[in-house]
Amino acid sequence: MTKMNGKSGQQKNGQKMNGSSHEVVLPIIDSPEKIFSEDGDKPASRVQKYWRSLNVLNNSSSEEVLRDQREEFPHGQGGEINLDKMDGVSRRKFLALMTAGGVFATASCTDYRDKGEIINYTKKPESIQPGIASYYASTLVSGGVAHGVLIKTREGRPIKVDGNPDHPIGKGKIDPNAQAMVLDLYDPARTVKPVKSNGGEFAATSWKMSDKKIVSALNSAVSSGKEISLITHPTSSPTTKKLLDDFVAKYTTAKIYSYDLFSNENRNSAWEKSYGKKTYPGVRLDKADVILSIDDDFLASGGNQVEYIGQYAARRDVEDLDNFNRMYAVSSAYTTSSAMADYHMRLRPEMMFEFVMCLASELSGGAAFGVNLSSYNLSNFAKSNGMLAKKISQLVSDLSHAKGKSIVTGGVHLSEKVHLGINLLNEILANTKIYNSSDALISFNDEAADWDALVSNMNAGRVGVVINIDANPAYHLPADYGFSDALKKVGTVVTLSGWENETSAAGHFLLPINHSFESWGDHNQRGGIFSLQQPVISPLYDTRQSEAILLNWIMGGNSYDIDIYHKYLMARWEGEVHPSLSPAASFTDFWYHSLHDGVVSYKTNNNKDLVFDGSVLNAQKPDEAKGWALVLTKNPHIEDGRHANNGFLQETPHPITKMTWDNCAMVSPDSARTMNLSLGDFIEVGVDGRSLKVPVVVQPGMAANTVSIDLGYGRRVAPVIGHEVGFDANVLRTKKGGLSQLVYTNVSVKALGGEKHPMGSTQEHHQLDAEVGGYKIAEFHKDRHIIQESTVLTYKHDKDVIARNRHHTRSIMKNHVYSGIKWAMAIDLNTCSGCNACVTACNIESNVPVVGKEEVLIGREMQWMRLDRYYSGDEESPRTSLQPMLCAHCDNAPCENVCPVVATIHSKEGINQMVYNRCVGTRYCANNCPYKVRRFNFFDFRDWLAEGYYYKQSVQQMFNPEITVRSRGVMEKCDFCSARVASAKASASKEGRDFKGSDVITACQEACPAEAIYFGDSNDPNSSVAKLRKHKLSYDILEVLDIKPNVTYIAKLINTNEDENNSNGGSH
């Protein structure tokens, strides 16, 4: 075998492609075209370097890194037996166990032919056909957004939830949290009956007793003139709002306090000052050619991410290059939106206002809309803040050329004046048409809560009853309100919640509420859309819907009936909604039709012109950056802590840091270097005397001297899964806040030294093997082409920029022939934003277990899909490349050759089958898999985690009955949704039609909000998969191994205004 490198390899390939068919091109690695240089000024290394973590970048040839990339698991894991650590078993004990075993074995030799009983229905509900799933349209609130969903039920049990394709906002897509909420229904730690505290000790009580006590407390509070405080979150349900109003009408001293930890308050109040209207409307990303995100993570945690990802993806179509959007991100914390941006610039959060004003000044020429901008100078600002002049001038030129077709958005954590500046900027750019004002976001009762007044009233004994409606203020509110202490002075504290929490622990009653799947409701998230929520299962336990509990109290406390809120809801719809929409149908028809569809659309008249008033901006001064800055962020999966007890969400890796089961302080590599910090080191973050000890993740792309910490972790009172997971950054907040409630300046950061925190980060797990033929990684990763990217500009004039890198291998074996259907998947890396919807959908569809932090630490996470995240360029402002990775069902699958028991073999349709009952667990296959996508059940993880937490009866009802629940000692991996393939075939034969590849939609494909995943029959030339496989941008990973994967990728095109020769990759 000859080694070819550099130019000569190119020429060989070139000749081959020109048709010299006798040329034998060996399956070796040749150096590709230069895609990017790392830095325009330096003599460029030939290829863009991609790295998965700083450890890999900086120590790329260290023994440790080489070993981790070579081996399946991080070193030291995977079954070494240490005899010293094992329990000794005495001879006596051994004999006793043997005897007991023998006795049990003999005793169990009953009638071995007994096959049990078949339980039949007495009366079969007409809608249930055992073995066939039923789908119900409903609504599920996740991340503050009401998602239209279809709930899949089997024999009456909800087992999966997906988007409702008829819903105009989500269009069939929902976020991963909503996917995972099906687990909450079956969570063994749910509170199952009312609980009452007797001097700190909680004991079960009855609804009758608690209703009686609470109603008398309510009545006596009213008669003695004491306040009744209802603490809740903003809602999009008009009927819930009406109910709260009714409550206040009945109990006249009642007052509603509504809050959201990640509130839109600053953005909304800025909107009101600018336009005189209350609510920021959101934007139409698909209408914007240029997007500038000012510290706004709208693609992952802004709340409306599902719709935004879809709209963003619509403008990243490789077949429509002229309509590619361009995205700029100026960010303090490195987020998904920063990672997806074409140009990323880092900036401390305090500087955001000045940056916006400088940009406004530059674009308007010094004054606009009565705002004097002459004191702001963009180029000086850029220079003093280390922003690259090249990027800034590109931004200014793009924005000024896209007037009316660009949009600037700001993160909800930024202060009001930044949003004022952003509104001004959008006015200067004439972008108001891009706002979604025809169907604005609606949220009821989102008036700011006056906590100071509440706490002083509580302390003065002027509050009779506090009712927390699915809210957890004792955990969320900054400590200096003294809320928890004041709560002790209130006579009756009632918490309506599905689980115990910090607030319920300090109260008197914990009344368990229904899961969304057991509840009725309606949502008016946007003008023009009503979304209906219907229960799909009757309450599993002795719980009630929170609205029904309040309604019962309004009606005196003795009127509860399971249908009470259902009737109330219908009455409102009959009295108010139906007449206002005046459809032709009678109310009953209209109601059942609407319930069936899950959504009702109506015309709105909201489209009034916006009149801008920028005058308040003149009084605003720029902030100063002092010390460190702290940004408190929303974790895309745990949110404000409400999902803490959901194992799926705890174990879903953070999209950027890849952390599971923990939050961390993200700091930039340069700051970490000056403080000598590395992954897992503890630091102490101090804000005005309050401090938090938290471990560090050194995160490329972070602004210098800026710490960002996710809220929602460190729950002190939560069931076993969520109990004290991570660190509670709420302790750093104050009621006054810093620049805003979530941004603080002049923060101190101190390295603590000592023990490192074990970090459950998956970023260095399952690295693609990087040693073949004696190459060392340090040179080798350049040649591997695991990530291939180019720019739009390059691709426009050179369509072969990716195709040229293909390896042409020749095998001495004959290729396998697939004459019928051949399954294949293509993933478009242009649109994937790493939201984890596919991962979560796959977990639930395929009965993937939760393994827990201890097991994640040693690389045993079981998710069949993972999102690989590579960086390239420099660590201050890296380019991030995301890549969903799953079993590629290779034609020449290396795993199949090594299985001694033939437990993994190919089907006639090209699926790499895994036969669990044949597998004996040698793990040879996983060892031989170049993509590292095989997962081994080291334990029966459900039984292993938290003393069989996910083994309990209730959780078993969630399993997908079409797929085996794997036990200990068995290998598993993606099966291309074989069960879905089979059921699609069965439907085709039932309906007597031919089966086509397009009949099957995999779980990940169904969930992907960017529609980046294509699945189908690659032998059908008209299928999208077949077309994408032939696309010029299509590539195989590790093609050189000649394993012929059936999962192919569409290379990402970056829309920088540069040709490949001086592409981005420079400094921040």
Added chain:
Amino acid sequence: MRKRELDYSLKVRLPITVALVAISFALTYFVSRAERDGVGYTPSQPIAYSHKLHAGDLNIDCQYCHTGADKSRHAMVPPTETCMSCHKTIKIDSPEIQKLKEYYDSDTPIPWQRVHKIPDYAYFDHSVHINKGLDCTDCHAEVKNMELVEQAHAFTMTNCLDCHRTAHDKFPGLDLKAKGTEDCITCHR
């Protein structure tokens, strides 16, 4: 003396023992084969329901009661309601029907004893087979002649594959485009 005894043991006793063990194992293996495969298994049922009477003499179609057979993986034991739709008026004095009525009135499932079972690690879908045109009797034999249902064929992988591999020869009357699939994942998933 000693040598002779050893000689005798090795030359006579040992072979006889080995032969006896081998023969009895082979005999047991083959004789008990049917039993181990469940062939002939005829459990007694909580209600003396006769398939011979209903499916045979009265000629009621299998799918009149087992309604899932062409829709779903489960053919389904019918809900008690199905029995009651006739037996509200027919033979209401019979003690067996009284038993049935008691189950119905108390909303208790009838503890029917399962006759046919494939292991948990194998997946089977009735609807595919019925919709391809197979007859119930191909697997379940002549249930209409059975007073009490018994398992007539072994439900083993060998038996499944036996038809899947030779579908065209076995079922010449059916319009089958392909023979049955032999992919592992068809049943093991």
